[in-house]
Amino acid sequence: MRSRGRGFTLVEVLLATALLAAGLALAFATVRAATATAQRGEELSQRSERMRAVEGFLRRRIASALPIGFETLPDTGEQIRFIGEPTRMRFVADLPDYLGRGGPHLHDVELFDDGASHRLAVSFTMVAGAQLLPERRPRPPETLAAGLSEVRFRYRGLDQDNALGEWRDQWESPGQLPLQVSIDIVDADGRSWPSLVVALPQAGAGSGGLFQ
Numbered sequence: 150m151r152s153r154g155r156g157f158t159l160v161e162v163l164l165a166t167a168l169l170a171a172g173l174a175l176a177f178a179t180v181r182a183a184t185a186t187a188q189r190g191e192e193l194s195q196r197s198e199r200m201r202a203v204e205g206f207l208r209r210r211i212a213s214a215l216p217i218g219f220e221t222l223p224d225t226g227e228q229i230r231f232i233g234e235p236t237r238m239r240f241v242a243d244l245p246d247y248l249g250r251g252g253p254h255l256h257d258v259e260l261f262d263d264g265a266s267h268r269l270a271v272s273f274t275m276v277a278g279a280q281l282l283p284e285r286r287p288r289p290p291e292t293l294a295a296g297l298s299e300v301r302f303r304y305r306g307l308d309q310d311n312a313l314g315e316w317r318d319q320w321e322s323p324g325q326l327p328l329q330v331s332i333d334i335v336d337a338d339g340r341s342w343p344s345l346v347v348a349l350p351q352a353g354a355g356s357g358g359l360f361q
Contacts (some may be wrong), residue, residue, distance in 0.1 A: 199294065200342050200343070203269070203293050203294045203334075204332075204342070204343075204345050206293065207258070207293070207332060207345065207347070208345065208347050210242055210256055210258075210271075211240070211242075211330050211347040211349065212347055212348065212349060212350065213242040213243060214231065214240040214241065214242050214256075214326055214349050214351060214352075215240075215241050215242055215243070215253060215351055216230050216325070216326055216351055216352075217230060217241040217253050217276060217279075218230050218241075218279035218324075219239070219241050219255045219274075219276045219279065219280070219281055220279065220280070220281070221279050221280075227323075227324050228279050228324060229323045229324065230323065230324055230325060230326060231320060231322075231323060231325065231326050231327065232320065232323055233302060233304045233319065233320030233327060233330070234302065234318075234319060234320075235301060235302060235303075235318045235319070236259065236260040236300055236301070236302065237257070237258065237259040237260065237302070238258050238302050238320075238330070239255060239256065239257050239258075240255070240256055240326070241253050241254065241255055241256070241276050242254065242256055244273060252275060252276075252277075253275070253276045253277075254273040254274060254275055254276060255273065255274040255275075255276050255281060256271060256273060257271065257272045257273075257274070257290075258270075258271045258293075258302075259271075259272075259290070260297070260300045261290070263295070265337070266295065266296050266297060266298065266337040267297045267298065267299070267300065267337075268292050268293075268294065268295040268296070268297060269292070269293045269294045269295075269297060269300050269334070270290035270291060270292045270293060271290060271291055271293055272287075272288070272289075272290040272291065273288075274287075294334070296336060296337045297334060297335065297336060297337060298335045298336060298337045298338075298339065299333070299334070299335040300332070300333070300334050300335075301318075301331075301332070301333045301334075302318075302330065302331070302332055303316040303317060303318055303330070303331040303332075303333075304316070304317050304318075304319075304320040304327040304329070304330055304331075305317070305327055305328055305329040305330075305331070306320075306322065306325070306327045306328050306352070307328065313328070316331060325352070325353065326349050326351060326352040326353070327349060327352060328348065328349060328352045328353075329346055329347065329348050329349065330346070330347045330349065331344065331345070331346050331347075332344070332345040332346075332347070333345075
């Protein structure tokens with residue numbers, strides 16, 4: 150007996166091709182979804198790491214603020230120890246060895262406008278005898294965080310009744326350190342960082358009181 154092999158019909162070939170295409174499309178969609186999830190996870194991880202690094206640096210530096218003057222008012226002779234504004238603050242603190250400089254330095258933390266977004270940066274200047282000692286070749290401000298839409302500094306001290314006062318956008322007692330500094334940061338995409346509140350242990354040291 151002769152046996153004759155039966156071939157595939159056109160309908161069967163088209164059906165198999167359609168099933169294969171659907172399977173490949175599903176596989177590609179799954180791979181794309183997994184890749185996008187991994188990328189989002191990586192972005193969130195990097196963002197969290199950046200926030201922790203910036204907040205840790207700011208917390209350590211602000212908490213290390215010293216009641217050391219970096220400028221003297223010519224009319225009164227009063228030493229300026231802390232200048233606090235909504236998007237900028239200046240104070241003196243010792244720099245650790247890992248930053249490559251030693252001794253008391255003015256910390257100038259400021260928000261800069263880069264056009265499409267903002268960046269938070271800090272610069273350091275040596276202080277001696279209530280005077281600034283700029284370097285011959287000043288270094289540009291070191292960026293702490295970029296791609297920001299808003300940074301807000303606020304300050305808190307004691308009121309005239311020796312009670313904890315309200316938060317202020319402007320520190321009105323440059324000869325004294327505030328008790329607390331609050332920092333709020335918002336990314337360019339509108340996502341807010343956790344609010345940071347830092348206490349200044351040296352506030353009121355040698356000043357005979359702290360009033361705002």
